[in-house]
Amino acid sequence: MANLSLPLRGKRIGKKTSGLRAGQLGFISGALIPLMLYMMFFSLLPMIWALILGFFEYSPIRAGNSFLGLGGENPFIGLDNFRAMFAESQPARVFRMAVVNTFMFTLLVLPINLAITLPLAVLVESVHDRLKGTFRAIYFLPTISSAVAVAIMWGFIYHPQQGLLNAILKLVGIIPPKAWLTDPNAVYLGVPLAMIAVIIAYIWQDFGYNLVIFIAALQGIPKELHDAACVDGANAWHEFWRITMPLLKPTLLFVCVLTMLSSFQVFVIFQVMTNGGPSNQTTPLVMSIYLNAFKYQNMGWAAAISMVLFLIIMAVTAVQFWLLRTDWEY
Amino acid sequence: MANLKTTAIAKSQSPSHIQPHRVAGRSMVYAILILGTIITLLPFVWTVLTSLKTASEIIKIPPSFLPQHWTIQSYLTIFNDPKIPLARFFANSLFVAFMRVGITLFTSSLAGFIFAKYKFWGKNILFAYILAQMMIPFQVVMIPAYLILVKLGLVDTLWGLIIPSMVDAFGIFLMRQFIESIPNELMDAARIDGAGEFTIYWRIILPQLGAPLAALGIFSFMAVWNDYLWPLIVITTHERRTLPLLLTWYNTAHGTRYDLTMAASVLVLLPILVVYMIFQRWIVRGVAMTGFK
Numbered sequence: 001m002a003n004l005s006l007p008l009r010g011k012r013i014g015k016k017t018s019g020l021r022a023g024q025l026g027f028i029s030g031a032l033i034p035l036m037l038y039m040m041f042f043s044l045l046p047m048i049w050a051l052i053l054g055f056f057e058y059s060p061i062r063a064g065n066s067f068l069g070l071g072g073e074n075p076f077i078g079l080d081n082f083r084a085m086f087a088e089s090q091p092a093r094v095f096r097m098a099v100v101n102t103f104m105f106t107l108l109v110l111p112i113n114l115a116i117t118l119p120l121a122v123l124v125e126s127v128h129d130r131l132k133g134t135f136r137a138i139y140f141l142p143t144i145s146s147a148v149a150v151a152i153m154w155g156f157i158y159h160p161q162q163g164l165l166n167a168i169l170k171l172v173g174i175i176p177p178k179a180w181l182t183d184p185n186a187v188y189l190g191v192p193l194a195m196i197a198v199i200i201a202y203i204w205q206d207f208g209y210n211l212v213i214f215i216a217a218l219q220g221i222p223k224e225l226h227d228a229a230c231v232d233g234a235n236a237w238h239e240f241w242r243i244t245m246p247l248l249k250p251t252l253l254f255v256c257v258l259t260m261l262s263s264f265q266v267f268v269i270f271q272v273m274t275n276g277g278p279s280n281q282t283t284p285l286v287m288s289i290y291l292n293a294f295k296y297q298n299m300g301w302a303a304a305i306s307m308v309l310f311l312i313i314m315a316v317t318a319v320q321f322w323l324l325r326t327d328w329e330y
Numbered sequence: 331m332a333n334l335k336t337t338a339i340a341k342s343q344s345p346s347h348i349q350p351h352r353v354a355g356r357s358m359v360y361a362i363l364i365l366g367t368i369i370t371l372l373p374f375v376w377t378v379l380t381s382l383k384t385a386s387e388i389i390k391i392p393p394s395f396l397p398q399h400w401t402i403q404s405y406l407t408i409f410n411d412p413k414i415p416l417a418r419f420f421a422n423s424l425f426v427a428f429m430r431v432g433i434t435l436f437t438s439s440l441a442g443f444i445f446a447k448y449k450f451w452g453k454n455i456l457f458a459y460i461l462a463q464m465m466i467p468f469q470v471v472m473i474p475a476y477l478i479l480v481k482l483g484l485v486d487t488l489w490g491l492i493i494p495s496m497v498d499a500f501g502i503f504l505m506r507q508f509i510e511s512i513p514n515e516l517m518d519a520a521r522i523d524g525a526g527e528f529t530i531y532w533r534i535i536l537p538q539l540g541a542p543l544a545a546l547g548i549f550s551f552m553a554v555w556n557d558y559l560w561p562l563i564v565i566t567t568h569e570r571r572t573l574p575l576l577l578t579w580y581n582t583a584h585g586t587r588y589d590l591t592m593a594a595s596v597l598v599l600l601p602i603l604v605v606y607m608i609f610q611r612w613i614v615r616g617v618a619m620t621g622f623k
Contacts, residue, residue: 027527049474146556148574149595153377216618286469310470
């Protein structure tokens with residue numbers, strides 16, 4: 001049988017450089033050319049366009065000259081948008097707050113998330129298979145829920161008088177803060193209370209995802225290694241730090257990057273729970289882009305902010321690749 | 331990569347190793363896991379309970395946990411509100427979700443097939459471009475994407491939610507990974523029988539992609555169903571809102587009627603919870619398998 005097919009195409013299609021039959025080229029180009037043109041139109045073009053917009057003072061309500069609506073009343077202003085980020089104006093201050101908020105959010109979410117999900121994964125992995133599945137299914141439940149619904153649910157949980165959280169806190173004898181989401185003066189260790197509240201809700205929604213990935217990674221660790229550690233007299237603590245952790249390193253890195261990337265892009269939960277308030281204390285970068293572009297129609301400035309977000313995300317991704325590379329060499 | 335992770339998942343089915351542990355340690359583990367379960371479920375329970383209370387009971391201080399008078403009045407109010415024909419919004423969400431998922435599955439598997447099974451000039455460059463595209467966050471390109479939509483006249487239409495996202499770079503990547511592991515023999519046999527390339531894709535490759543297509547499909551469905559930012563920008567007409575948009579609108583309109591907003595949240599959460607209960611095993615494994623978020 002194999003011999004029969006040989007004269008037709010040489011060897012296997014996938015392994016030869018020039019083994020295309022007549023109909024194949026037509027099929028490939030017929031499928032890929034529209035697909036690639038589509039991708040260029042709906043993702044490459046917007047990317048380039050966003051980059052260009054950042055150098056213009058552009059608003060969609062003003063008519064421009066050229067085909068992208070640039071020029072004329074939407075003039076080229078060079079680096080002015082980027083310079084304005086360091087100025088002493090109100091939009092610049094709000095932008096800088098958004099940068100700080102986004103970093104504060106990400107740098108708090110990441111360690112808290114890991115501190116919860118990694119030990120929890122070890123615990124879930126240690127129980128009987130049947131229960132393991134049940135716990136995993138329950139813990140994953142919030143991640144599939146609509147972020148809008150989650151934000152509304154938690155908004156009510158944080159309600160100062162009628163909310164569940166304050167009722168519980170009072171029950172156990174803790175005096176709760178007078179307003180979780182609206183008091184601009186409630187700041188703990190430099191972190192606004194509203195920010196803390198949103199972070200708690202966000203982690204509640206998001207932790208199941210990392211948990212499931214960690215559980216899968218733990219299942220991939222050969223049982224023999226744990227047995228060997230056991231024979232050598234290692235206790236659970238040593239076993240975790242000396243065997244589990246080093247083997248989890250690639251997963252840990254993967255999870256870190258994904259968690260950071262999605263935290264940098266956070267929007268919905270802030271929009272619905274706090275709408276950026278109080279006093280812009282919980283405005284993240286994406287909300288800043290959204291407001292400037294679609295509420296204030298100031299798209300050039302918003303595009304410049306989106307470039308800052310892009311640079312941050314690229315930097316995180318680059319660090320990831322660099323770390324992964326050193327890991328492989330090892 | 332995919333194979334490695336699949337093996338890891340297969341392992342979970344084999345009976346787990348039972349290690350000798352002290353009873354105290356065991357109960358501690360269960361105590362923590364049960365506490366975690368309570369924390370995970372409590373907000374849902376509280377939301378459902380609140381939606382079953384009367385409006386006057388909700389504003390009582392301190393709040394009651396269980397309703398004193400169980401009532402479904404809040405749900406009746408929502409169902410009978412002429413301003414929110416729920417069937418309409420449900421249909422909007424469903425239409426967008428099915429179109430986007432269906433088209434994405436087709437484009438992902440077709441492109442994945444081509445990148446996995448053919449060698450042609452420029453293949454590596456094109457695939458690298460697709461990989462690079464995965465890294466561009468939507469929030470960075472949403473302004474020009476909106477301007478393109480304006481030029482196409484698709485603003486404030488449901489098609490405006492579908493047409494810009496008919497190709498998913500991650501989907502192509504995922505499908506290529508799976509299709510690469512499909513042996514070529516069947517394809518070769520079909521070629522000898524004179525089958526065209528599209529027939530090979532449609533009759534031979536596609537039927538073998540059940541599991542990855544289901545995983546990608548379920549995740550895309552949930553992502554589209556819960557999508558908020560893009561619909562928020564694109565849709566302005568009330569009747570064209572999708573469910574998450576309707577929910578925020580309703581929340582703003584009835585901000586102080588927590589019985590109503592909680593009931594509305596339950597109604598939006600319910601369909602996806604049903605999907606989750608049916609496909610739970612697939613979904614959780616799919617996450618572990620693909621790292622999809």
